Amino acid sequence: IQFPMELGIPSASRISALDKLSSDPSMRNQYLGIPVAVQESSLMPRFDSDFSFHSVLLAAKKLFASVSSARGKPTARKKLVIFTNDDDPSRGSEVQLDQAIGEAVDLAYLGVSIHLVYFRGTHSPSVPLDASKFYRAVLCQGNRPDENIDDFLQERVLDLAWPGVGGFASFRSSIRAKQHRKRADLRSRFYIGNGLGIDVVVYCLVRRASIPRQVTLEKGTNQPTRVKQRMWCTATGKSLKDSDIRFGMEYAGILCPFTSAELNTLHRMAPPEALGLRLYGFAPKDALLKRRWNFATARFVYPNKSVSKKPGMGSDAMNALNREKDRVFEEVLLFTSLYERMLERGQVAVVLDTLRRASVPRFALLVPQHEKRDESGAQVRPPGFLLVSLPYEDDFAIPEHDIEDTWEAKVSEDDFEKRKLAAQKAIELIQTMNFPSGHYNPEDHVNPAIHRYYSRLQTLALEGGEVDGADIKKEIVSSEIASMDAPNVKELGQEWATLTVGCDFDPEMMLKPKTRERELKSKERAEMKDAARVSAQEELEELGLWQFLRNLEDEDIQGAGAPMRITLQHLMMFCKAHGVKQTGKKGDVLARIIDLNTSRKKTEEK
Incomplete structure (x- = not known):
């Protein structure tokens, strides 16, 4: 039996609130109503001695009850999955067992079924779960006949050392099937011979990730637009149909016209009956x-x-x-x-x-x-x-002559030994690097361009303003530096670079002249901006306005705390020292300075 639920489209404010709940554990626990005993308890590898298991069920009951009251009707059939490596969290206490059974009964009344995933400890991997200590009474709510108890527990309990059991195994298989969706690239025919196929x-096992194409939308309804194209002849001004269009391709200095059907025939490498x-x-x-x-x-x-x-x-x-x-x-x-x-x-x-x-x-x-x-x-x-x-x-690029006659004859013995040593250093460098999965795996590294694109898109969609490029760079680089944390990696890399290109190698000399000139100009502009920022800060410090403007929190800049009359030029100098936009009226520039100081203080508090 399935219960369809109509879900509304979440707004930017709701998505931002969920992000805050996921990033702040205390706010999340307060929102879900989880008791302090549950928040402060250590769930791995064992529960604390003063921890009561019924607090977990109580928190789940509050969550499902709040969902039911918000929807105005009872909760549909839900599953509460408990992951544990302790088969008796009550430590033999009958009071805690009775309290847990009571909470389980309340959850069953709300339509919530409890499932258990048991992790065997490393100290006793061959010891299975003993459900008679605690979980049999909790899962059965203490009132199920003994003749059906084994079938019921087989459906509700999963011991990770067993093969797949009952409904939980099918539940896990369905989850995995949804995570790894198979998309067919194409359907064709495999011809074996003699008319047999x-x-x-x-x-397609691996597909290149790319930034999606933008879709033009109508401003009022946000519905996709449709593009219509019309062509006219420049000589006569006549409107042309698709059948009147020819495609010209230059061959031997002559412009040869082709129709669309002829071009399709030229691009066709095999007839339809030969595909496969x-x-x-x-x-x-x-x-x-x-x-x-x-x-x-x-x-x-x-x-x-x-x-x-x-x-x-x-x-x-x-x-x-x-x-x-x-x-x-x-x-x-x-x-x-x-x-x-x-x-x-x-x-x-x-x-x-x-x-x-x-x-x-x-x-x-x-x-x-x-x-x-x-x-x-x-x-x-x-x-x-x-x-x-x-x-x-x-x-393949095949050399015209034998390798022994060309390459080894031109390479001296010293260079040959140096290259062999560089190859050995490269092998040693790769073996020393500490990859997360034990070997190089492209899935361990993110594409910076795609990561930056989706981060900015998410920030703009959630009405968060402009994204901070430094945070994105830090997040990208953190995954890349993990393989460079092993000892002696930087030293080996420097030795390999010295053997390969020498000590006096300048990477900029490998660039094209225009690219090198463009890089030099960009460096000069960056140096000029840095010098202008430093000079603006020094000038404000001489006037005694630097600390005053850094601590400014309201628009009252002519109060008793001001050392002198502050003009728009002073505010623009402060913006230049921080790389903030300087143009605009005095009130706009002042608002940017206040926002800058507020964001800086929040960052320092974190």
């Missing part, structure tokens, strides 16, 4: 799968198990549907047999990849992939084929 689905994967043969895996040939991201190929349903309810439609199901079953069986035999013999399949109409035909390898499951039996890596593209001969 298999419908397959190709999945076409098998050419088999080869040993070690013979063709080379690391140096890996120039593109592999894709995943899996049989298409979907059945196309045709409209109709008669006997002909049912017969056609049954024939379609039989065809899909036979193709899946053929795909499975081919996969298992290639996996058994350690071979790969050589195919011609023409999956798209406008893509360049390229030879590729179908590499069988082993299925992998985790400790609970959930599938982590599915069985199927990896589609690995092979390069052409033109994709």
Whole structure:
């Protein structure tokens, strides 16, 4: 039974309030009504001796009760998941057990079911959960018949050392399926030969992250707009239709006109009947799968198990549907047999990849992939084929002469030894770096451009004003410096740089002349701005206005505390010293100074 709930679109103020609740634990606990005993207790690795378990259930009951009162109707079926490594938090106290049972009964009345996830301790990983000490009475509310108690606990309790059990395992699988959504790149056909083929689905494993394109909206309704394009002839002024348009391409100094259909034909690399994967043969895996040939991201190929349903309810439609199901079953069986035999013999399949109409035909390898499951039996890596593209001969830069006749003859013995030492230093440097996952993983590092874009977009959407670039840079760099915290990394990097480019290497000399000139001008402008800020601060300090303006909190600048009459020029000098906008009326400049002082004091208090 499902209860649909209509959810409103959250405003910027509500999202900002949620951010404050997530960042401030004391405010969050006060909002949720969690008692102080729960806030001050240490939940890992064990509960404190003076901690009462019913306080957790009491806090959950207050939360669900407040949601029910806000909605004006009872709460729908909800789950309260408790993570623990202690099978008896009451320490044998019957009073605490009775209090916990009472809170569990109240939660059941509100429609909340309690589930338990038990973590086995490192000191006794083979000892399972003993539910008879505490949790059996709490989960059953003390009134369930003993003959159904095992089935009930199997549904409500998950011991992480067991394989998946009952409904909780399916609940966890559904959560994982929602987190890892599979999006098919395209559907095509795998031709084996003699008119035999298999419908397959190709999945893209890695996709480049990019900033989304902007969408033009109408100002009043925020609805997407539609663009209409019209063309006129410059000579006659006649309005042109799509059929009147030609596309000119210059060839041998002559402008050749083409229609849209002719251009589509030129871009088409393969006819429609030749699209797909076409098998050419088999080869040993070690013979063709080379690391140096890996120039593109592999894709995943899996049989298409979907059945196309045709409209109709008669006997002909049912017969056609049954024939379609039989065809899909036979193709899946053929795909499975081919996969298992290639996996058994350690071979790969050589195919011609023409999956798209406008893509360049390229030879590729179908590499069988082993299925992998985790400790609970959930599938982590599915069985199927990896589609690995092979390069052409033109994709490599092959020297005209042998390496022994060109390179080694021009490199002296000292330089050769220095290069060997630089290679050893590079290997030592990579092995010394402390990566978060034990080895380099691109998922451990964020893209600065995309991260900065979404941070600014979030700040503007939540009506927070301009985003601070220093905070974004600090957040980005913090994840990058984690691999540089290992000892001797900086020293090894300096030694490798000295061996590779020398001590007198200037990186700016590698830039183009225009780029180098632009960099020098930007540095000069930055130095001039810094000098102007320092001179403005020194001048204000001589006049005795620096500390007064730094402590200014209201617009009364001519009060008793002012050392002299403050003019607009003095306020603009203070703004220049802090890099703030200087133009505008006196009241506007004064308001910027007050905001600057307020934000600085808040930062110092934090």
